[in-house]
Amino acid sequence: MVYCGKPSKACEPCRIRRVKCDQRRPGCSQCHNTGRVCSGYRAEVEVNFRHQTDAVVQKYGSGSSQSPGSQGSPSQGGPGQGSPGNQGRPPLMPAPAAFLPESTSRAIAVRRYLAQTTEAIHGDYVLPLYERSQCAPVLTTALEAVSLACLANEQARPDLLTPARERYGLALQHVRRGLHSSLHVKGHNNQLSAILSAVMLLAQFAAVAAPAQESPREWSRHVNGAFSLLATRVLQRSCALTVPGRHLFLHLVSCLMVDCLQRRTVFSPQMRALMQARRAEMSEFQLRFWGLVDRMCMLYALQPRASSRGLSPAWIEAAWLTLDHEAAVLMRNMPLSQAYTPEPAAEGPPTTTGPEPPCHVYGSYRIAQQWNTLRMARLVINERLIEHAQSLSGATTEDGQPSTDEPSSSSATIHRAREVLATVIREICACVPASMRTSGSPPPADQLGWAYSLVWPLSMVGVSPHCPAELQPFIARQMAILQAMIGLPIMPAQAPHEWSVVFVLHSLLAFCRVIMTNSAY
Template sequence: MPNVGRPSKGCKNCRDRKVKCDQKCPSCSQCLRTHRECYGYRDPLSLMFKNETNVVARKAKTRYEELSKQETSKSVGRKRSKVSSGDSTSSETLPSTPGSDQQVAINRHYSHPDVSKLRWEGVPSIEDDAIGFFLASYVITPTFVPRGQFDFLPEMLSGPNTEEILQRSVRAASLAALAMANKSLQLFKKAQQEYVSALALTNKALRSKQDVTRDSTLVSVILLGMYENFTHQSKDSLQQWVKHVQGACTLICLRGKSQFSGSIGTRVFQQFYGTALLVAMENGSQVPAGLSDMWELGTRLNDYSVPGKVWTTRLVRFMHNAINISGDKTSDPVAMVNTAIHLDRDLDEIGAFMPNIWKYETVYIEEPAEYVYGNSYHVYLDPWLAQMWNNLRAVRLILHKILRSELLKGLASCPPLFERSVAEAQIRASEQVIRSTSADICASTPQITGQIPFPDPLNARPSIEALFSDHFDPKDPRFKLHPPGTFWNPFRPTGLHNLIWPVYSLAECCMCPKDLREWAIQQLHFVALKIGARQAVVMANELKELQTLGSVEEIEARYRL
């Protein structure tokens, strides 16, 4: 398959007319101007190599025929010499059949293989490749912590009667992720086709009393939200994701208590509640009351007997309340400040319930590292723990940003709503919390981006008194810093997509230094290229715009901090 050069990427109409195509979407300017239907653009990579099998076979056949003629002439010459030098009986030898020598010569140089002896190997379809990419990037199976992400998906797909609605939704999300990771327009078109089919099946299921409460319907809605996340183009795309999440919230309430009767339903709800909290954080809205009530019901019904249940439930309640403050548009600054301070004190008390095995180790570096911001990095025992810690940090960033903003607003009022010395002391304290929390998010990044591995899974469930240091050797050379992606294991994803929002949260803060914001932009681009999350690119572009703003006041004015 030889390289045939650089083909034209334009649409068919422009190629036929031999005019330059600007390849705009959904139609090029030339087709719009001439009122023609634009049929899309060609994938240049697939056209750079041309199938020359028939040409090569024809040339080989011609070559074999030439060789056979040469062999035939030599064979005839040898026979004639034998006849002339042999005895009289040789003249009675029967002549050879015309063409037989030629056929022998051809067979000597070329013979067809026996098809029955060939080994046929199946080639996976592009859809199968995409699903494999999605599973390797987003499915996290539980270890000693009974929490994973999309760990229910392989179980649902491997069933004997997998619903078409689930198959279509998985293919749509998987193709979109693979298309964005490879920047393939052809794959993206396939993803769009699957998305349209999945959306039609989902709408049909939502109108059915029997199908609306099925696990496959809820998972399909979640996956369609993932599709919107992968194809994120601007802040407007966030609203499409929010609509899918709101639809899933409605389904959760319709499913009611019965969804906790099965393992899959319980795991789907637990993961979705975390997604709903994230959407509320990004959108600056409150968590739907019905959803939080359902979560409280689930914590009472599902008694997972593992260390850390008290810490997990209290931590999620803290995140829920802190997110609701960010969505509060009616309370006065005094009430907002008092609530935020009370919540932050609760967070210190929650830390006492954390099992020692869930805490992380900090490794300090003596010299600056190329891909690390700061002088240390963290080592966590499990990707889920790293996610929980960073979600907590992102929420705490929001809490202290609100606290700082409301204090500044109260001091600017006439008369001031706070005593200046007390308010300024709290502002300095909040700014210090923002800096230290941002540093912790930076320190968590090396392990999530594959610069160091996660420790090997524990063979047995550890006790409450166990220490993480008992399972981690800081002298192990694997835990020295390596380039990003070195320890990327498709059989054990690191939860790279969970890094997007925490990194963005620290970088969009008005107090963020420019070099830290530039580092955050690089991390978001790495995430986008590794797992095809287009949302990371959009957020990186927003941070680039912030880099052009000079002062803290300009950034505060933009975000009304």
């Protein structure tokens, strides 16, 4: 054993801050005075029997030492470390080996998560908070849980799910203690921000680690719990949102939108009131998009009960057409900073796998993601239009005779909707970069964002019954390439239901984030 100095039994926050802990019960005075949640004190066995490898974790995790076989290799530093988009982000680390101790695996998993996943989903508010207050056990434990769960899926390592679930349970305990102490401790706003961020991380854990039949319900429970916390504790008084706080607000609203669409329910009055109270901090473009999703949820919930409410089929059709027109207007009025360059289809003999769609040039994957979010909205709307028009063609009158009301109108609606769907699907296929249309080489780090952003639109258009036959081979081939790049089962025959939540959120959050950062509308 290596002598590491006199071990400390202090709580984790005091050890990280390097202050003297009085070890009072039930919590130390330092944590009580600063509004932190005391994590408890280490037992005698924990300080006497420490694994020697734990003292070396930081040395290897920080990249200060390399193995003999990796010296001089430019690829060992992690892809994308020198790219502008990754500056300020933690360097990418290899996956932990099976023989490493649990603490080492947690450290490596968190570093990988912060380098890969957080950039696209939680990075705009989790990373700043994590860097400012790493001693908040509720946030660090939740981050460890979701990092291990994501790594277990990416690397096909079911052995990592056990410690991930243990950290998940511990994070729930920290959340309960933090909420209880926040009612009695003065100046608990910092603690509430850590708790709220931790709950959003636990929602992602439920999406990727819970059983398939329980995943949507568990994810929805965490999201609605975070909304209740935000509405009743954080935003109960009028206060300006910080930049990370605004990103957290946008992420939560995006999650609530997805939850309403999945459950076919409308926005709650509390959600509308909160969005109305914060509309001054949001752009007009963003508010119009939220209104579009709100009316989509209302139509989804209203359509099965339309006849009992006295709503005619023509009214339902007109409502869907109005939504499609509004989505088209939003696309025509996109900011100039989000413009892309259309490219014609490549000339040459057709390939054995079908014709190659054109390759449009976007400034970044977030811009393409923003366009694809609106395209997916139009895809859903026009598919519902076709279903509604086809149901009218088989409708009957009160005496049981086939209805002949406006058959030409229904045919025209179906024809128009199919043309819109074909155009939307071709534009989605055209946003795949040329560098990602071939397999066999490991992807650069800056293409991981592209890969994640394309999963949802390509998977949805691939299973659409209105997808043009000539594009189906390209979509199937591209989905296989994306699956190899990401390391997740995203093919339609393999993808579990819970992964759709992650990729839909990835697109909605990116849409809100890009719109928020542009003011020239």
